[in-house]
Amino acid sequence: MAVLTNLPTDLLRTFIAVVELGGHSKAGAHLGRSQPAISLQIRRLEELVRAPLLSQEGRSIQPTSAGEALLSYAREMIRINDEAVSYFHRSDKTGVLRIGLPTDYAVAFLQRSITRFSLDNPDVELEVHCDLSRELHQHLRADDLDIIIAVMPTAQMPYLSRTWIEQPIWAAAEGYRDLAHRPVPLGAHPEGCDYRARMIQALDATERRWRVVYTGPGISGLQNAVLNGLCVTALTRATMLPGMRVLDEAEGFPALEPLRVGLFYKHPRLSPAGLQLVSDLVAGLDSVGSNAQLLDV
Template sequence: MPLLTNLPTDLLRTFIAVVELGGHSKAGALLGRSQPAISLQIRRLEDLVRTPLLAHEGRTILPTPAGEALLSYAREMVRINDEAVRYFHRSEVAGVLRIGLPTDYAVAFLQNTLTTFLHHHPGVDLEIHCDLSRELHQLLRTDKLDVIVATMEQTRMPYLSRAWLEQPVWAASETLAIDPARPAPLGAHLEGCDYRARMIDALDAAGRRWRIVYTGPGISGLQNAVLNGLCVTALTHATYLPGMRLLTEDEGFPRLEPLRIGLFYKHPRLSPAGLQLVSDLVAGIEGVGSGIRTVPT
């Protein structure tokens, strides 16, 4: 039986740092190594996988297609390594973590993973920022957030750790009678929301008239508007409440396109508290809602 190649985590950690920090010098400053030492580690990793991992576009360093593929594995391997080390070292998890969530996932995660995390790690202070996904991505890029959950415009995006599909559903009050001759009364988040775009695209494609009758940034206001019979909307399974009913294609509400959701963070900049939270979020993804299906990154 041929010997399997082992990919050392120190080489993978260096590779992640070079990609996420944008260069050998910045990675070396973070990891406490010289630029030549960083370059040597990258070459060793390329020798092990037998393919170039980085390419230069002007002054910018980008992963090759093979590098993009390895990056997903590398993040997970280093995360699991660090999780194992924390388990045996039993170090105190403390500090401030800045988390970015869309409003619907804020509900799901706040009710489950985040509250459990705080209970087990009282030395950690969480700062939670709810916003549109495009804003969350920008805040992560500029180091104003540490970890985000956000929708994905592309299957490959920087700082991606985990990806899954969420199937939105049409929701209305159990008592709301839908008149097919009148425009569908829609409730939605603000312009730029992916769920809002999914609803409008689906109705336009089906030739169904619609009008926006409720707009607001918060999920609770939207849920109440639906329960009170003011509007219909698209929700995740985690935010679908008792007193609501699912709308079907027979009622003129076509199936909505699924959303690709991702968990994003910059591993080199994440504290032990952040790495622990990421592990907890990864473990809790399947429990957020029955509409979730994990997909390869």
């Protein structure tokens, strides 16, 4: 019978800290260990997985291909471990938790998870920040936010926990009638919005004329502009409202490129409350797997 190798959670936690905090010294300061002790733990982990996990690139340390593969497993294993510990230390869930949600993505089910979390954890203060995805990524890197949901410009990004695919669709008021001789009236979020870029790319590819007639940062304003017949826009199924209909290729609206969306956080920086919210959000994502194509990181 084959002997299975166990990966100790303390080694995995150290590995995550080195990658996400940017080096052995910072990981050691965070974990309360010396730099030699951190290096020793990384070497022990490399022995267990039989592969080099980190490489030096200039002054920065980056995970190898094997390290990237292990990182996704390690984050999930540590999340589950900390979720179990958190269950027995519920009184530790206090403090402020800063969450970033994108203005250009339907997050209704995520907002429900956040609301339930707030009701179940009254000692935790939530601060929700809505912005363009590119801004949310910057805020997370700068430690201005703890957890973000954001559209991904590339398939691999730091601090990624879960990723899934969303398919944008063209939305218009039920009474909207397209006039081929007139430019398509677009409603969109400001420059930098992924949905805006996809609409313009799709129309340019078919040489359809367009003009932006409504610009606003919030989803509700955009929805109202569509319902009032002012414009058409790109939404997800979750943000389609009664009184709207989908526009398709038969009406001259080409299919839009899908979006890759991710859940991001820096595990070493998260409080017990943050770890619990991450688990709640992951559970919420799993529950909508039939509407969004969930991908393994």
